[in-house]
Amino acid sequence: MGLTRARRTLFAMICAVAIAGVYAAQPVLAQIGTDLGVPQAHLGWIVAAGQLGYLAGLAVLVPLGDMVDRRTLIAGHLALTAAGAALAATATQISTLLIGLGAAGLFAVVVQTTVAYTAALSTPDERGRNLGAVTSGVVLGILGGRIAAGALATAWGWRGTYLALAALLVALACLALATLPPDPRTSHATYRQVLTSLTALFTEPLFLSRGLIAFFLFASFGTLWSGLALPLAAAPWHLSPAQIGLFGIAGLAGALGAARAGRWADSGRASAVTGAALALLAASWLAIGQAPRSLWPVVIGVIVLDFAVQAVHVSNQHLLTTTHPHRTSSVVGGYMIFYSLGSALGAAATTTVFATAGWTGSSVLGAVFAGCALLVWAASRRTANTAEQPQLIG
Template identity: 75%
Template sequence: MGLTTGRRTVFAAVCAVAVASIYAAQPVLARIGADLRVPDAALGWIVAAGQLGYLAGLAALVPLGDLVDRRKLIAAHLLLTAVGTGLAAVAGQTWLLLTGLVLAGLFAVVVQTTVAYAAALSTPDERGRTLGVVTSGVVLGILGARVAAGALAELWGWRGVYVVLAVLLATLAGLVLRTMPPDPRREGTTYRQVATSLGGLFREPLFLSRGLIAFFLFASFGTLWSGLSLPLAAAPWNLGTAQIGLFGLVGLAGALGAARAGRWADRGHASLVTGGALVLLAASWLAIGQPSLWLLALGVLVLDFAVQAVHVSNQHLLTAARPDRTSSVIGGYMIFYSLGSALGAATTTTAFAAAGWTGSAVLGAAFAGCAFAVWAWARAGARRQLLRTP
């Protein structure tokens, strides 16, 4: 079967715009806070709101991908994400903004349905390549949103960012219906069966270890990107939103540089790529914590390369182990991602308020060290199991 380049591109675009609806607030947090009178220490909850909605969607909505036509499901979720961003655009009070962001996050799990669908449509020898391309769209949305949001906020204010997202999401819904193949599903499987089997994944060593790695990986990632605008907007740098958004380009370059991680995984090197990338992740915080924009940019580049390499390797291993349940396994894995991202978003602003950017850097490095410890523990366990096997 396989996937054409055009369809991979559409899948990547869906992921980019959907995930941007969660992360677009990050470069404009200071503006949102000033407009809605939110204190600095509480700004992290604006980003965490989308992550918590995302978490609920992972548990409740992603399993639907194993039951219904994913083409129609993707289109419907894109439209509902557009409703959430529309609410955020018109919010005059903090509670309405948070409601819109939770709703957008809830249905932005279309990203995981899309990744699972792309993996299911791929042949085994191209699955890693496909995941590399499609998850590059995720990274484009996470990091490119910072550049676009910063520029749009200079032109139309922070509300204009969410108006543009709503329009793009609705447009992509129509494009998916026109370009993607039908996705007939097997009869007889119920939502309860799929949801129950999702819970069973948490007892599998591979799933649990890769999920815990993702939890700490994205806690470290969220520590950087949910807090970075605060030191950059303050003295001595005093950067504007457009300038802060440019750091997204640096991160994007690093993440796209790791697109070959999927090909490395296809060749059987996923575990080694994970370990090496986690070492780079921890090392990146040494540069990020320094009072230099050049070192900060270098650290951002390395951090995003490491995060993308680990993320692609994780998903490759999990979908290869469960090719018959790609939606459920990706959805379950991303629960760890969402919890980790929310933890990083909520704690980095608190650390910054208490100890400045140095506090945030120590926090991010600690999360990276925890991810490496899980990888080392899982690798040692796999070796012990191999020695016990006759």
């Protein structure tokens, strides 16, 4: 059957726009806080709401992708994500904003359904290329979405950002219904079967170690991107949301620079790449911590951090899907639970720490998360080496 270039592009756009809604608040946190009267120490919960919604969606909505027609599911989840974004755009109280962002995050797991549908519509010889192209949309949405959000917020305010996002999501939902083919599957798993498969993964050492690495990895990632707007909007810089959003270009360059991580993993170097990238992640905070004094070190640090995060993320998923080739949806969905928990922790913790210890405190926090990920990697590598050693029979 194969997947046409037009459909591959549509899938990448769906991933980019859906995931952008989870991160769009990051460059405009200060603006939202001023408008709704949110204390600085609590601003991190605005981003965490979307992350926690995404976490819930991974647990309860992703299994639907193995049960119902994925074309209809994609369109429905895009429409519901749009409803969440529209609610956030019209919020006059923080509670309403959090509900809207939580709903947008909940249904943004359409990304996982889209990736699974990409694999289903691809021929074996093009599956890797198609998956790479579609998942690049996720990177574009996470990092490029910040640039767009900052620019839109400067022109139309933060509410205009979410209204534009809602309009895009509705357009994509209509396009998906009109142009995507019906789901080719003739049999479907039950909800209980999918959940049982997912639960069983949490007893496996490889899955747990890679999940914990992802937890600390994205806690460090969230510490940067949910907190960076605060020192940049403060003295001596006083940058606008659009200017803050431009830092996403540096992050995008770093993340896309890690595209070769998949090829490195294919050659059997996934574990070595993980260790080296985590060391880079920890070191990047030395430069990022200079934000109150100089911006160029921050640009370099952001490039290195996003390169490291993407390299580890690709290596993790490569190892897990290679180990579980017949249940990739369950293993990626379960792995992404760690991702969401870590991102939410970083988002909530960085603003709390910033309010009491400034950006230096937030930078130490990000480096500690990176160090914890490195320790998990070292421990799992040592355990694997021990298990591979021949046992002496005395």
